[in-house]
Amino acid sequence: MSQSVRTAAVLAALVAAGAAAALPAFAPAAAQHPSTSGKTRTVGVYTDYYDPPKLTLHVGDKVKWVWHSSGFALHDVYVDSGPEDFNSPTQAGGSFAHRFKKAGTFKLYCTEHPEMTMGVTVKKVRK
């Protein structure tokens, strides 16, 4: 993948993550160090959806899920399929973070709300 395409993908993922406010400071660093891993993305856990519902990141990146639901439901983040297994606590509020160590495609869902799903594509870090 060319660096510019790669940067565009990172930007797209950031915009999708609702991190637009952080973009100006973030983008140059991403452009200069395309293989840097260990970024943190934030995903909102809402009443019956994750926002964003899709995320592309790199091995070593971390995703932090932050609960924003109305408080009349419990949610979790559970791996339905993917190269590694993890799950958050089932909770009404709070947050949960996971660092992705393996490349591949993850399907995540909320075991309390089976239609509530999320896709994560984890790419290998380019040497």
Place this chain on the structure above:
Amino acid sequence: MHRKSKVAFATAICAFALPGVAGAATKVVSAGPPLKKPPAGVPKDSDIDQFYPASIKVHAGDSVKFQIAGFHTINFPKKGAGSPPLAVPDPAHPVTGLTDASGAAFWFNGQGTPVIPSIVALGTGSGKAYTGAAAIGSGIPAGSGPPKPFVVKFPKAGSFTYYCAVHPGMKASVSVVAKGKAVPSAKADAARGANQLAQGLATIKKLDKLKPAATQTVTAGPDDKGGASLLRFTPSSLTTKVGTPVTLQMSPGTREDHTFTFAKDVKAAGKLAEKTFVAPLPGTGTAGPPVLAFDPKYAYPSDPPSSPLTYDGTNHGDGFLNSGVLDGDPRTPFPQKVTVTFPTAGTYTFFCAIHPFMTGKITATS
């Protein structure tokens, strides 16, 4: 399935009787299936509204630790009383100024806002003694992190029934006997819990294969009377004739609550509904605890009770038609079904405002 203590049931079994201090024991009960996720072959959109095990016997002075494994409460009422209601219309907080998309006032302006009683919403705190003299409750699961267990100490002998206030009919019992009398071992309790869970899972699998009970009918579920529930509409897609009444109903005796809420865009409407479905009453929560209330727009039916319902996709200006909260218990103020007629050919979509991932559609042909 809704809930999952991280431990599998087998592990939970081992924890069923924890050694206590000074000879007092603590037994463990799970509110909801003590499973992280449904086992293979059990649909993901299932739940079982039960306590595991459903009856437990302890010695006076012992405690019971309730693990919250789903969206449940533990409510021990004052002796002689039943389950506290999930919501009570509060005349002190009438609905005011609520209009539909066409600008017309909803009929339920002036009715009380459906408030969740404090014993249900907030509870009394864990670790209290219960004798039946006063009600205690866990509160609804809230706050950061996994729901905290609710521990109750039973100093006096007696037989006590407790309830989940969220799921009508979800109840179980604690029998407290004098020290020296026999109580089942932790192993025996665990075996009963495991057996109860196996039966529930078998029921779920049967419900999953049930064909729709009647034509011209959409059922939320199907669920059974014992708490086994499928969080879906069956059929999820119904075809009917223009002018033929369609019954939208709960499963008889279900422990769930649902709404049939029509909207043009159920995805967007569902997101909105869940945001506002439960919220603190304005003006509460700053000085003292908040008073939680249901959004009257979804709790009340969109049209006056007993008015014939027709739906053509333009109701209330934006295609809003709502059954209000339905349940499976004829003793509550909530109805068990509504009937809607579709005068115009078209496909109409609906969702449950309590479980917005539940959606369905009805196609009316001429």
